[in-house]
Amino acid sequence: MxxxxxxxxxxxxxxxxxxxxxxxxxxxxxxxxxxxxxxxxFADETDVNIADAEYIVTNCDYIFLGVKPQMLKNLxxxxxxxxxxxxxxxxxxxxxxxxxxxxxxxxxxxxxxxxRIMPNMPVAVGEGMILYTVNDFVSKENLDGFLDSMKFAxxxxxxxxxKIDAASCVSGCGPAFVFMFCEALADGAVExxxxxxxxxxxxxxxxxxxxxxxxVTGEHPGKLKDAVCSPAGSTIEGxxxxxDGAFRASAMNAVKMAYKRTLELFK
Numbered sequence: 569m570x571x572x573x574x575x576x577x578x579x580x581x582x583x584x585x586x587x588x589x590x591x592x593x594x595x596x597x598x599x600x601x602x603x604x605x606x607x608x609x610f611a612d613e614t615d616v617n618i619a620d621a622e623y624i625v626t627n628c629d630y631i632f633l634g635v636k637p638q639m640l641k642n643l644x645x646x647x648x649x650x651x652x653x654x655x656x657x658x659x660x661x662x663x664x665x666x667x668x669x670x671x672x673x674x675x676x677x678x679x680x681x682x683x684r685i686m687p688n689m690p691v692a693v694g695e696g697m698i699l700y701t702v703n704d705f706v707s708k709e710n711l712d713g714f715l716d717s718m719k720f721a722x723x724x725x726x727x728x729x730x731k732i733d734a735a736s737c738v739s740g741c742g743p744a745f746v747f748m749f750c751e752a753l754a755d756g757a758v759e760x761x762x763x764x765x766x767x768x769x770x771x772x773x774x775x776x777x778x779x780x781x782x783x784v785t786g787e788h789p790g791k792l793k794d795a796v797c798s799p800a801g802s803t804i805e806g807x808x809x810x811x812d813g814a815f816r817a818s819a820m821n822a823v824k825m826a827y828k829r830t831l832e833l834f835k
Contacts, residue, residue, distance in 0.1 A: 570713050573598040573628030575621055575643065577610050580663060581634025583692035585616060587721035598624050625650045630659050630714060633672075637664040637833045644675035651676055659683060659710045665740070666733060666833040669703040681706040683714055684729065686736035687721070689743050696722030697739040701729040737826040745822055750775055 572588055574581045577599045585597055598619040601607040611618045625631060625647045635643055640662075651658075659681040662672050669682045676682075683706060686699040698721055702711060718724055727735055750771045757767035782789055797804040810816075 569593065569596050570629040570717065571596050571598065571627060572630045572632065572717055573600070573619065573624030574632045574634050575600050575624060575647075576632075576634030577601045577607060578634060579689065580687060581632060582610055583689060583696075584632060584634070584663070584687060584718070584721065585610075586614060587691045587694070587696070588717045589614060589616075590720040591717045598628055600624055621647055622650055626654065628658065630661055630717065633660060633662045633664060635664070637667050640664055640667060640672075640675060644677075648675065648677045651680070652678055657681075657710070659706065659714065661685060661714065663687060665736060666830045668729060669701065673703065679705055681710045683711070684732065686732055686740050688740050691718075691721040694720055694722060698722065698724045699727050699732055699735050699739060700724060701727055701732050733830045734827055737823045737830060741823070741826040745819065746775065 569592055572585075572592055574585050574597070577585055578601070581599075581601075585599060588597060594615040595617070597614075597616040599607065599610060599616050600619055600621050601610070607618055610616070621643075633640065633643070660672060660676065661683045662669070663685050664672075665686070667684075669684050672682050672684070673679060682703045684701050684703075688697050690696040691698065698718060700714075715724060750768070753771035753774070754764065754767035757770065758764055762770075778792075782792065785792070793807070797807060
């Protein structure tokens with residue numbers, strides 16, 4: 569069984585570690601984080617192994633880089649010499665926004681298999697979206713092992729590297745936008761007299777059902793929207809209110825601004 573190491577077990581690193589539990593088992597997962605309290609709490613919760621960074625870099629088959637883009641250079645200053653001494657096959661898996669596989673290779677100071685991923689938070693509940701791209705050193709065996717380790721995380725989709733940053737601003741940043749929309753729907757229902765718990769349940773299930781219908785039918789979202797809007801009915805009145813508030817323009821701008829920031833992160 570392959571060993572998987574996580575350098576950083578914050579929100580995203582921890583979510584991916586949890587997603588891999590069903591695939592490889594806690595005994596084959598090793599985690600490190602500079603926050604020792606958070607690290608211990610995570611290990612106590614999941615039964616994974618606590619290890620130092622040197623052990624993970626030396627012994628794990630897949631090394632997930634779960635630190636912020638701004639911290640990568642400092643991380644590689646410490647681990648690059650250890651990576652350079654490895655004689656066994658390994659794969660680096662980077663989830664750092666805006667950092668190319670070429671940049672990772674330059675910091676690692678070695679030609680090695682690198683998989684760049686952009687996951688989102690719903691991987692923690694098995695309904696995530698993981699975008700991935702690979703460099704030329706990733707073999708079929710390397711890729712198959714990665715895909716197998718993440719198979720319980722949700723949907724994995726390969727994308728050209730020059731599109732991954734834009735795509736991640738939909739799938740990676742999108743959950744925050746969706747949560748805001750869900751909260752706003754619930755707030756509106758509360759204003760109309762519904763209890764908060766009912767309002768949140770109805771809003772969340774409406775989002776789940778609508779997204780599932782979109783994927784299952786393959787229909788354009790505009791067509792599905794039109795199917796809900798009866799002439800002179802309640803729904804079209806609500807749609808007009810959203811348009812009056814520049815709802816679609818605001819959503820587009822949220823993605824664009826997230827993309828702009830992503831490109832700035834590693835500079």
